[in-house]
Amino acid sequence: MTLTAVEPSADTTDEPIAEACPIAPDGMHGYISDQERYLRRINRIEGQVRGIGRMIDDERYCIDILTQISAITNALEGVALGLLEDHLRHCILDAAGSGSGAAVEAKVAEATQAIARLVRS
Amino acid sequence: MTLTAVEPSADTTDEPIAEACPIAPDGMHGYISDQERYLRRINRIEGQVRGIGRMIDDERYCIDILTQISAITNALEGVALGLLEDHLRHCILDAAGSGSGAAVEAKVAEATQAIARLVRS
Amino acid sequence: MTLTAVEPSADTTDEPIAEACPIAPDGMHGYISDQERYLRRINRIEGQVRGIGRMIDDERYCIDILTQISAITNALEGVALGLLEDHLRHCILDAAGSGSGAAVEAKVAEATQAIARLVRS
Amino acid sequence: MTLTAVEPSADTTDEPIAEACPIAPDGMHGYISDQERYLRRINRIEGQVRGIGRMIDDERYCIDILTQISAITNALEGVALGLLEDHLRHCILDAAGSGSGAAVEAKVAEATQAIARLVRS
16 A cells, blocks of 8 residues: 655654554564554545545535544544554553553553543544 | 545435535525635545554554544544534524424434434444 | 432522523423423433442442443433434524524524534533 | 442342452452442432433523533543443453453453443443
8 A cells, every 4th residue: 555645644753653562472563464454444434534525515415414424433433443452452461461560550541541532532 | 626536435426416405595505605614624634544544554553543533533523513503504594494394393303313423423 | 300409510500590492382491392201211310320339339340330331321312312402493493583693693503512512522 | 338229220130240350469359449439420420410300300491401411421431431441450451360362352352342332322
């Protein structure tokens, strides 16, 4: 996959990622085995968002646009829940394996804050 | 604005829209005055979704991806709430002006169902 | 129904309500015809919340408590959506009937803010 | 605390709880140290729900009732997020300590489903 567009958002910096997901026992990141599947889902969501622009351009009926937005929000939440499940499996349990209570505590607090943002968004 | 990409979603059909937003007294659709602003917001959200794909491609830290997804969901909800406000203003009140109780009832039920989808998505 | 408990929340003040729902053509408030039904639903939700306290008291399994909380949240949203539908029907349309653009605008803004709180809660 | 009311909901059965939170190393359930605090929060939410019944009884302005419902939903989500954080800390990590991959997987799937219900409720 090639992503030529450069977005001015915080996620496109080239600086090294300070806190990376710990490498799982199989030498892979938490979600790498499903990486292609996640990319396909995100590609499809990107197309759905583009479709919203087209609906607004075409002055489509407001309620139909709202229905599409709800569908996109659900799809994004599905991706987020999948990533979260992978994260809980690989990252927190790796932290548990390290035996450090502080590391576990930090991971749990971080995950809970991410969940809170999902629940409240 | 030109949108050359063709998405396989339900919103790209060329068939006439059966139920259009009633024309407001000033001869414009409910949200047309803000159309350009909505398109800019949707364009920006589309770029943010593309950024998620880039983050997955780069195997960025899961929690950072979740944070971005929550931001996109919030941005989409902001667009939806704006469209809904426009809709309530123009469409329902037009229905009220028509004096038909059944038309009002249909509009209110339709709007409530759209709100329910937003609340539960 | 008698409610003897006095809660320290904002809703128990005895001061007159500045902005009441306009009286509908049939001389009733927007939701009065369903008032008993709403009270029964709220009574049931109150019992479900009390059940959560009992579950915590009994140190029930955390996930089961979370499931119950989700059920209560859904039930509360159902009540909110019902009240909102009634509100849109009776209050906004009464505002429309008054012919005052400013009154309509104020009602629409107020309703949209309430919807935003529901969507984001 | 005594809770004498018997609710007809699923959470009041007297049957033994098949799957209990594993006992933490300190011999306590995951959330027992905060049990009193959770009970106070639930008591307060119960009172807020009762306040909603009072508002409906008094035919209070619909939008004010919606505002209160959003506040209750937020409070319930706060309790849920607290319980979830405790659960992630104590239960999942206990499962990790057991060394059984299947047990970890089951706990992660269960937690993710609970989170999905929270996100979508």
